[in-house]
Amino acid sequence: MNKVHQKIKKYISKPHFQVFMVSFSMCLLFFFIISKQSGSNIPPRIQAAFDPIISMENDVSKNLNGKPNSINNLLENMFSNTKEHTIEIKNGDSVASLLSDLGICYSEILEVSKSIAPLCELSDLRPGSDKLVVRLKPIENSDSKVKAELKELEIIKSPIYKVVSLKTKDGFKTIEKKSNVNVELVRGEGVIDKGTSLTQVATANNIPYNVIDKFYEVFSFDVDFERDIYPGDRFQIMYEQLYSDNGEYLGNGEVIFASLYLNSRHEELRLFRYENEKGVVGYYDENGKGASKTLKKTPINGARISSKFSNNRKHPILGYSRAHKGVDFAAPSGTPIPAAGDGKVVFRGWKNGYGNYIKIRHNGTYSTAYAHLSKFKSDVKVGTQVKQGQTVGYVGNTGLSTGPHLHYEIIKNGVHVNPLTIKLPSIQNLTKSEIAKFETARDKINIQFAVLDKNFSQFAHLIDINKIDASSIIK
Ligand SMILES: [Zn+2]
Structure with a gap:
């Protein structure tokens, strides 16, 4: 035991050990000072x-x-x-x-x-x-x-x-x-590969499902995601993520920017979220033209098209050729059917081969019709004023139909037109005086997106909890 003590004493008295102890203490002191100071370097x-x-x-x-x-x-x-x-x-x-x-x-x-x-x-x-x-x-x-x-x-x-x-x-x-709601901006993007859908690519790139849904929604007036997307097409998105003060993830906020490059059209569609002078929020293209159209081309987002519009096709049940005056969207029975635009219900009931059928008159020019419904929304009757997106009925298989689907028609001045190709008028266009404000907002969004790294979110701002609408968190 004594031997060991002596050895330790001898070791401690050696100069190299004393030098080591002095530098070790200095290191400790240095780290202590640094850790005290680095408070100011903590991300906001x-x-x-x-x-x-x-x-x-x-x-x-x-x-x-x-x-x-x-x-x-x-x-x-x-x-x-x-x-x-x-x-x-x-x-x-x-x-x-x-x-x-x-x-x-x-x-x-x-x-x-x-x-x-x-x-x-x-x-x-x-x-x-x-x-x-x-x-x-x-x-x-x-x-x-x-x-x-x-x-x-x-x-x-x-x-x-x-x-x-x-x-x-x-x-x-x-x-x-x-607690405050802290907003961070997140950037996401992807390229469609052969055999993959936009949803698959976006999901693989960590874009939350409800954000993808919103992406479909903002483009739904202009793009038919079933027919218009080809391998090589690209998309980009910038959206909000919300956190509480102690960093707890609360959900996703708004989609701020969405872009879609379509090879088939040789164009990039870019949409910017903008709140106008009256506090109405909309999505606008680079020139301030509203993305929302009077009618939706595809009322059910993401539904597969099972039959296109044609003036002459062989009917699957009747066997002989006759015009198909609408577009068929395959969807599970019971899927809610949203009204394609604001309007008034002018027909609701059974209509021969159409089965359960509902027709909405939108204005002097346009009407839309929905067929083969399993049932109608109970509070939507003839004469009811409906809003764009409001559920009017549910997908079914009634009338001459070979499986659950929505048969959707757009009627312009009494004539059936192809919902997928028709150019529909924009609503919520900006006034001349508002264009300048929009352009400032658009440029800011472009810069935010450009500086945002693909893999890192960017601290944006705090939202006053008294002003936040809880339902706007889409989690
Ligand atoms: Zn049909």
Whole structure:
């Protein structure tokens, strides 16, 4: 043992060991200084993730007892034996019964409920979505049903919104805690290979399915994705991804830019999202021409065309040749059929070989018709005013039909026209005075897209939670 000690002593006294120790300590000090300073180099989103939490905690403490709340909680947990329970709301759960099950007395449940009521309807909690966090202090040696004292109750409504009720000397105090929605822009692109669809390529390139859906939607007035896409065609997209302050992914926001290069047309279609002076959002091409047309060429996005428009085809059931005055889209029975444009229902019922049939008059020039429906949307009747995209019925196999599909017709001035080739008028065109504003917005989008690396998202901006429409998160 002594020998070992002596060896160590001898080693420590050697100059090279002392040099090593001095440099090691200096390294430690250096890293400590660097790590302190690098706070300013933290990416804005990460930095932003911490600030609101700190300020929120400070707000709570200011409101309640003037001490930093997190330290308060820590001390509370360390010295008072506070227990925390996280409960996911299930069907049939009530806050009162959940608290009662934890051994909290009826008067406290009543008191906390009253305090929360102005901010959050306790009877309105959503099973499978809302969560409760209960902090309580067990009562030692209790022989009654009351086993704990309620200290704090959190109702988590979403990653960006919760209601918190804290017990103070003056009873329960309830506040809302809101987090910002942080928007990042993400770029995606792809080239269609032989034998692959746009959806397959986009999915393989990590573009979320609902963003692809939106991509189809913005081009649906102009492009028939079943017929117009060929190998070598390219697409690009820039869309929003939304995060809470602590970096939790909330879903996808809007598609800001979408481009599609079609070899068959030798052209690149570029669409930009723009909100006009009246606050109406639309997609516009490079020149400010609205992408939305009075009618949709293909009412069901992405549906396969099973039969094209022709003035002469052999009917699959009748056997003899006759004109096919519409386009057939194969789709599963029950698929909702959206109205191709705004208009008024002028026919709804059985019509011979058409089976269940609905016809909408859009204006003095155009009508559209939908045939072989399994059923109609119950609130859509003759005389009903419908909006573009509103469901009017469901795909079926009624009348002379060989399988579930939508037979879709466009009638122009009383004559059936080919929905896939007809040039339809744009709606929501910009006024002359608005074109200049649009051009500024368009140029900004072009720059954002150009600087955005394919593999990295770019921090865009914060959205004020009070202004956000939760339904706009397409997750
Ligand atoms: Zn047909």
